[in-house]
Amino acid sequence: MTKSNSIINVAGLTKIYTLGNIFSRVKISAVDNITFDIKAGEILTLAGESGCGKTTVARIILSFIEATNGNIFYNDKDILHIKSRKEKKNFKKEVQAIFQNPFETFNPLRRVEDYLFETSENYGITSGKKEAEEHLESVLRSVGLTLSMIKNKYPSEFSGGQLQRISIARSLITKPLLLVADEPVSMIDASLRMSIVNLFKELKEQYGISVLYITHDLATAYYVSDRIIIMFRGHIVEAGSVEDVLGNPKHPYTHMLIESIPEPDPRKVWQKSVDISTDESDEYLTKGCRFSHRCPHFMEICKNDVPDFEVEGRIVKCNLYKD
Amino acid sequence: MSVLKTEKLKSYYELDNFGTKQVVRAVDDVSIELAENEIYGIAGESGCGKTTIIKTMFGMIEPPLRVVGGKVLYKFNGKLIDIFSLNEEERRKLKWEFVSYIPQGSMSVLNPVAKIIDSFWDFIRAHKTNINKKEIEASIAEYLDALGLPSKILIAYPHQLSGGMRQRVTIALATILKPRVIIADEPTTALDVIAQRSVIQLLKEIQTSQKNTIVMVTHDMAVHANIASRIAIMYAGKIVEEGRVEDIFENALHPYSTYMIRSLPKVGDKSYKVSAPGLPPSLVNPPKGCRFHPRCERVMERCKIHIPNLVNINNEHRVACFLYSEEAEHDEIK
Numbered sequence: 001m002t003k004s005n006s007i008i009n010v011a012g013l014t015k016i017y018t019l020g021n022i023f024s025r026v027k028i029s030a031v032d033n034i035t036f037d038i039k040a041g042e043i044l045t046l047a048g049e050s051g052c053g054k055t056t057v058a059r060i061i062l063s064f065i066e067a068t069n070g071n072i073f074y075n076d077k078d079i080l081h082i083k084s085r086k087e088k089k090n091f092k093k094e095v096q097a098i099f100q101n102p103f104e105t106f107n108p109l110r111r112v113e114d115y116l117f118e119t120s121e122n123y124g125i126t127s128g129k130k131e132a133e134e135h136l137e138s139v140l141r142s143v144g145l146t147l148s149m150i151k152n153k154y155p156s157e158f159s160g161g162q163l164q165r166i167s168i169a170r171s172l173i174t175k176p177l178l179l180v181a182d183e184p185v186s187m188i189d190a191s192l193r194m195s196i197v198n199l200f201k202e203l204k205e206q207y208g209i210s211v212l213y214i215t216h217d218l219a220t221a222y223y224v225s226d227r228i229i230i231m232f233r234g235h236i237v238e239a240g241s242v243e244d245v246l247g248n249p250k251h252p253y254t255h256m257l258i259e260s261i262p263e264p265d266p267r268k269v270w271q272k273s274v275d276i277s278t279d280e281s282d283e284y285l286t287k288g289c290r291f292s293h294r295c296p297h298f299m300e301i302c303k304n305d306v307p308d309f310e311v312e313g314r315i316v317k318c319n320l321y322k323d
Numbered sequence: 324m325s326v327l328k329t330e331k332l333k334s335y336y337e338l339d340n341f342g343t344k345q346v347v348r349a350v351d352d353v354s355i356e357l358a359e360n361e362i363y364g365i366a367g368e369s370g371c372g373k374t375t376i377i378k379t380m381f382g383m384i385e386p387p388l389r390v391v392g393g394k395v396l397y398k399f400n401g402k403l404i405d406i407f408s409l410n411e412e413e414r415r416k417l418k419w420e421f422v423s424y425i426p427q428g429s430m431s432v433l434n435p436v437a438k439i440i441d442s443f444w445d446f447i448r449a450h451k452t453n454i455n456k457k458e459i460e461a462s463i464a465e466y467l468d469a470l471g472l473p474s475k476i477l478i479a480y481p482h483q484l485s486g487g488m489r490q491r492v493t494i495a496l497a498t499i500l501k502p503r504v505i506i507a508d509e510p511t512t513a514l515d516v517i518a519q520r521s522v523i524q525l526l527k528e529i530q531t532s533q534k535n536t537i538v539m540v541t542h543d544m545a546v547h548a549n550i551a552s553r554i555a556i557m558y559a560g561k562i563v564e565e566g567r568v569e570d571i572f573e574n575a576l577h578p579y580s581t582y583m584i585r586s587l588p589k590v591g592d593k594s595y596k597v598s599a600p601g602l603p604p605s606l607v608n609p610p611k612g613c614r615f616h617p618r619c620e621r622v623m624e625r626c627k628i629h630i631p632n633l634v635n636i637n638n639e640h641r642v643a644c645f646l647y648s649e650e651a652e653h654d655e656i657k
Binding site (some may be wrong): 049050066122159160161162188190191192193194195197198216219220222225246247256257258260261262264265266267268269270287 | 545550598
């Protein structure tokens with residue numbers, strides 16, 4: 001990992017939630033000491049099941065929640081510890097968010113164009129209405145819309161797919177270097193889903209924008225991304241190029257995950273049965289490998305902390321690859 | 324042998340929007356027939372009417388939903404009976420014992436303040452008379468065991484179970500009276516891939532052992548590919564194509580279905596995928612003629628005026644498109 005071409009370096013990031021009442025407290029590490037980087041002009045997928053910590057990572061990067069421990073370096077500055085308002089604003093300008101549900105992104109009682117004009121003014125991208133209109137027109141065109149299509153309309157007048165495009169357009173106003181997209185297509189209709197996914201590809205290819213794509217849908221992840229990180233219960237279990245990790249998985253958990261993706265092909269139906277966890281919080285509290293309860297290759301050493309191993313150009317957190 | 328049939332079924336939502344009447348044609352003239360011992364999938368986007376059709380099949384009609392025309396017929400004790408002609412008591416008897424319903428959100432089904440065993444007990448007590456609590460509890464544990472669910476969950480509360488487990492408990496509850504027809508509304512949505520797989524597995528196992536009929540609605544084509552024997556593709560309140568699962572996935576005929584199938588992403592496939600152009604139509608004011616014509620790249624003049632009929636092309640493969648048959652619906656110009 002060279003620092004030169006990565007735009008974000010996450011180092012030892014940890015988030016601990018305390019559950020329970022004053023008599024019995026349980027500390028759950030939703031994100032446990034993870035390290036990764038996002039390179040300039042790449043689409044990086046953070047994948048895993050619900051409760052794996054992928055959204056928590058996104059929220060920490062976007063500074064919606066505070067990390068318990070660790071650093072996130074952006075342009076060699078630790079954004080978790082910057083004090084100056086100007087630097088914070090600059091970071092927010094260059095790193096923009098896209099959320100899962102576009103109907104919750106926008107206030108239903110306000111016209112969507114107001115958000116666009118406001119973003120443009122607040123970040124000082126444009127001054128004056130005329131300049132703003134020109135800028136917004138070009139931003140909307142890059143997502144396949146025009147200003148006249150959205151003029152004087154409220155969020156309820158759009159379909160989910162259209163509104164998600166507007167939400168992507170809004171994030172592009174500040175000319176960001178990185179988009180953090182948390183499940184951006186899971187609420188979009190199937191017939192429009194690929195058009196949104198293709199949009200991320202286009203933004204990457206035309207403008208060199210990096211995307212942190214957070215999803216549980218491995219099929220679209222394979223389609224859109226360059227690299228993928230598989231998370232399980234707060235740990236990164238496997239990370240590498242999407243062809244390597246999804247095409248030839250090494251970690252037993254990645255294996256199980258990929259085997260469970262339903263193939264859109266009636267001739268490839270599942271034959272074997274699968275084990276699912278009965279208690280999530282037990283797995284968070286497990287020492288060592290958190291998958292060890294369900295792992296078919298469980299060994300005694302898995303009860304201790306498992307280091308990362310480099311296997312065929314990717315990182316795998318599993319004792320099977322010790323040598 | 325058909326077990327459930329709809330005939331020209333029309334269920335509309337009649338809304339009163341500040342004085343202006345709006346009619347949402349959620350299910351518009353749908354005729355389908357389900358055989359015994361099969362899994363029938365209904366696929367479509369949100370707002371295409373797929374949930375409304377199964378709600379109507381189950382007789383869950385509450386305003387503003389209204390059945391405007393057509394019939395839902397069940398083959399019950401050798402006779403075809405219309406579910407809407409039954410009185411309250413007869414309908415109650417039919418429901419759950421003959422036909423059961425698996426809803427989408429499992430949290431809203433199980434009583435949050437009762438243990439799982441009590442939910443089961445309440446459910447069985449409402450349908451059976453002269454029963455012994457001890458025996459019933461033993462049979463519940465036996466049934467869960469047969470489905471591969473740990474019996475310790477019986478003494479747990481719903482919130483203590485994971486989403487996947489809760490959904491499987493709901494399925495167990497809905498099938499414990501061994502109904503002949505199971506109607507499932509998006510049973511795997513909102514679940515993770517591994518939990519989703521376990522739910523599909525469970526449904527398949529139940530169907531194999533009880534030999535009943537499952538009608539399953541989901542927007543996820545990959546789930547259909549894994550479980551269904553036949554699929555119907557719904558678009559804007561109408562069935563546009565219906566056929567055996569292999570025929571639909573390998574030889575989809577309707578332009579909308581081909582878009583649906585071709586745009587499916589797969590692991591190991593990076594080829595460029597395109598979505599259907601345009602937007603799903605509003606069901607308040609659907610386009611004239613074929614509902615899909617504004618988005619169709621093979622549109623003809625005829626498609627803009629007439630509604631194509633769902634016609635059998637070959638071997639139970641039905642499609643509603645003028646590319647394959649000239650036949651049009653009668654009451655078309657609205």
